Amino acid sequence: MASKISASNSRDLQPVETLKNKENTRLIWLDGNIDDSKDSMHTQNLLLEFNPAAQFYTDSTRCVDFVKSIQGEQILLIISGALARDVLPQISRVRSVIAVFIFCRNREFHVKLMSEYSKIVDIFIVQDELLRLLRDTMTIVEKQAFTFSLFDQTQKSTRDLSKDSASFLWNQLLLYVLKKMPQDDQAKNEMLTTCSNYYAMNKKELNKIEQFRKSYSREQAIKWYTDECFLYKLLNNAIRTEDIDLLYAFRFYTIDLCHALEKESEKLKTGGVLKLYRGQHIPNGEFEKLRKATGTLISTNGFLSTSRSIDVALGFIRQLPVNDDMKLCIFEINADPNVTAVVFADIDKYSKMQGEQEVLFGLNSTFKIDHVKMEKKLNVWKIGLSTTAEGSTRIEQYMKLQEDQLQLISPLVSFGCLLLNELGQIERAKCYFSKLLHSLPSDHPDISSIQNNLGNVYSAKDELNLALKYYEDAYRKRRSTLSENHPLIAGSLHNIGLIYKDKGDFDRALDYLHQSLAIDEKNYPGDHSSKAITLQNIGLAYQSKGDIDSALAWLKRAFHMYTRVLPAPHPYIASALGNLG
Structure with a gap:
């Protein structure tokens, strides 16, 4: 069912009342004369056709409050001449405001504001001219949308990663998981329904969505991306903001x-290294992180558009207002087609904008920062990058450590496990697993794993x-579908035992943990990490019970x-050593 979006219910809203922008x-638009x-x-x-999340304000105080509440979005503000002098001083330093359009009846009266506020694009008295430039600016801003993650190679444990390094790992693993998910009509229809609901007020996008539904084939994937329609806008922003849904x-x-x-x-494999360019406005804080990170790995959060022409790259950054909050930068990328871990393709022939000489990098693209220096002739900062396979190597190391667990769960489930177990993003994992539980049929083979992981979520929340409840639901489901000595049965018994330990029922906890160990012994007669985890938790249960001698024996x-x-150093080894005191 389409979302109920209208102009009248998008007016003078508090931040918590506004539609989530995708x-x-x-x-x-701020104007005291906005009405019905x-x-x-x-x-x-x-x-609203331009942007379903557009907001309209007649109250300048509410508008300023809303503008200041926005994070992770780029604001284009249309403001009446009558309110401009009062509001511009309050929002001119707000980083998310990147362009201001003044709409009034007397251009000359307000023109001097352009020399005072660098974010003003122009002053308009004709609506069609305003809308035309507004649309063009939105297109440029969408192309400028860009975030990156830096990877600190000294950090060993994924749970202890910095925010940047965790995002780096997330982006590297995202493609691995997505490629293992099923592609079927249900997946296609779910995507199109999501898009139709969001663009319910936009006839142009609804027509595009219907065209996609009727005529799309996978051979047209790149062409659809270059069309800069609903797919381009929603997909890149979803990746950039890590929007799970x-x-x-x-x-x-x-x-x-x-x-x-x-x-x-593959068509580029026979050629040499390409020199590619991307123009970018980078916030001062992000720029400083880059400048201090020479030699570090960087991963782009999304598909990255570049050009063979430095003039095209420069043209993009010079079409937007320049302000003191940003640095004008050119990424100069040495792209080696023989670094197979980084995928990039010349897509100029698919593009509606011929002549941009566009080369598009896929997900999982990792680069090494070679240098950051001022290019005085061009008056821009030049950031030198080189394609590298080091990001792929890091993922291979991670996958090897997780190999046993990954064999027991499907890609659908592993996507949520990444959020919960490796990145520690509990609420997002809860959202993801809850969505799966309510959308999949009750006899779906992944239901028990989803229930088990919801148990993990609530255990992490100390609920x-x-x-x-969820662990027992998973256990009952598994007992009805799996052999009695299946490793997942052992996993359920183990998890139930841990909950009873945390609830203080130590005898019951030990009963479940010993049942789990008995199955582990049958599946893994020798040494195995899963069995070691069970041994450790039996030891901790005895420790909590006060039986220190038994605890020490099991922990050893x-x-x-x-x-x-396990390879040293490893967090499991460190944890076990810590338990021994």
Whole structure:
């Protein structure tokens, strides 16, 4: 069912009342004369077609409060001449405001404001001219949407990663998981329904969505991306903001686009290293991180558009207002087609904008920062990057450590496990697993794993009764579908035992943990990391019970088994050593 979006219910809202923006840009119109008159409603509806999350304000205080509340979006502000002098001083230093358009009846009266506030694009008295430049600016801003993650190679444990390094790992693993998800009509329809609901007020996008539904084939994936329609805007923003719901909904198309780029990239293998460029406005804080990170790995959060022409790259950054909050930068990328871990393809022939000489990098693209220096002739900062396979190597190391667990769960489930177990993002994991539980049929083979992981979520939140409920649901499901000595049966018994330990029922906890160990012994007669985990938790249960001698014996067994099966240093070994005091 389509979302109920209208101009009248998008007016003078508090931040918590506004529609979640699924695009990179947000339009805001501030004018004391906005009302329900025919002309005013026509303009409001046009702006809603540009951006479904557009907001309209007659109250300047509410508008300023909303502007200051926005994070992670780029604001294009249309403001009446009558309110400009009062509001501009309050928002001119707000980083998210990147462009201001003054709409008034007397251009000359307000023109001197352009020399005072660098974010003003122009002053308009004709609505059509305003809308035309507004649309062009939105297109440029969408192309400028860009975030990156730096990877600190000294950090060993994924749970202890910095925010940047965790995002780096997330982006590297995202493609691995997505490629293993099923591509079927259900996935396609889910994506199109999500898009139709969001663009319910936009006839142009709804027509595009219907065209996609009727005529799309995977051979057209790149062409659809270059069309800069709903796919381009929603997909890149979903990846950039790590929007779980949208990423899951877009799995159908994302996989096609990645495969299409891989196929197209083969055509560059016989050539040499390409020199590619991307113009970028980078916030001062982000720029400083880059400048201090020479030699570090960087991963782009999304598909990255570049050009063979430095003039094209420069043209993009010079079409937007320049302000003191940003640095004008050119990324100069040495792209080696023989670094197979980084996929890039020449897509100029697919593009509607011929002549931009566009080369598109796929997900998982990792670069090394070679240098950051001022290019005085061009008056821009030049950031030198080189493609590298080091990001792929890091993922291979991670996958090797997780190999046993990954064999027991499907890609659908592993996506949520990444969030919960490796990145520690509990609420996002809860959202993801809850969505799966309510969308999949009750006899789906992944249901028990989803229930088990919801148990993990609630255990992490210390909501023990809910955790126990989901663990027991998973256990019952597994007993009805799996052999009695299946490793997942052992996993369920183990988890139930841990909950009883945390609830203080140590005898019951030990009963479940010993049942789990008995199955582990049958599945893994020798040393194994899963068995070592069970040994350790039996020891901790005895410790909590006050039986220190038994605890020490079990904890020593766990420690020695860890040292035999895991590489040093490893967080499990460190944890086991810590338990021994």
